[in-house]
Amino acid sequence: MISTGSKLGRGMSGLIVLLLGLAAGALIALSPDIALPATVLLLPGLLALVLDRTPGCSVARAILLFQAxxxxxxxxxxxxxxxxxxxxxxxxxxxxxxxxxxxxxxxxWVVTQILPLMLKAADDYRLRSRRSTLLAKREALVAEWGLEDDQGR
Structure with a gap:
């Protein structure tokens, strides 16, 4: 079985690490006077990349994207x-x-922590709304057809 994850155990493939290393080397080679300050600017994202344990380093990728x-x-x-x-x-x-x-x-970081909660709340609201609509339609059909509601909701 072929594993796509790296030995780091975070789901980051070796290709991504290689590309990040090549990009850092190119930045240092092209402009060393910008490489150090850019590292200071991107320090939280780089630390998140090292410390992130989520599958695919999704939190670190979001942080690096916002910082970039x-x-x-x-x-x-x-x-x-x-x-x-x-x-x-x-x-x-x-x-x-x-x-x-x-x-x-x-x-x-706040977006990655709050967004799943907001999506869950929106999905729960949608399901409750759909359930109440279906129950109202069922009650209307029971009343229209003169059926007894013997299921004991």
């Missing part, structure tokens, strides 16, 4: 405006930029 969206503008600005590691660290490690990125990670 929050980091696009600062990284693009730093790519064109920074000159050297000091300038990039000064720009990307600004507390406004870090706070925005880390709040995006927190929002992703």
């Amino acid at each position: 969206a929050a980091c696009v503008h600062p990284v693009v600005n730093s790519w064109y405006r920074c000159a050297g590691i000091d300038g990039c660290m000064g720009y990307l490690a600004d507390w406004h930029t870090v706070l925005r990125s880390w709040l995006a990670a927190a929002a992703a």
Whole structure:
């Protein structure tokens, strides 16, 4: 039997780890002055990737996706405006930029925790509504046909 999971036991395939390593290596090779600040910006997502025990690392993927969206503008600005590691660290490690990125990670975590509960509540409401509609139709049919309701609901 072929296992698609890695030896890490989190459901993350070896291909994803390889691609993440290649992407990190490419970022360091292309622009080392942006690699360190980008790591600071993505730190909660990277920690979630290491610590996530859900199948397929779904929480970590959501956190990294939200953080990547929050980091696009600062990284693009730093790519064109920074000159050297000091300038990039000064720009990307600004507390406004870090706070925005880390709040995006927190929002992703909250969404992954609350969304399943909200979907369950919406499904329960839909089922209760459908049940009451079907019971009303049944009672109307029993009254119309003059049948006795002997099932003892």
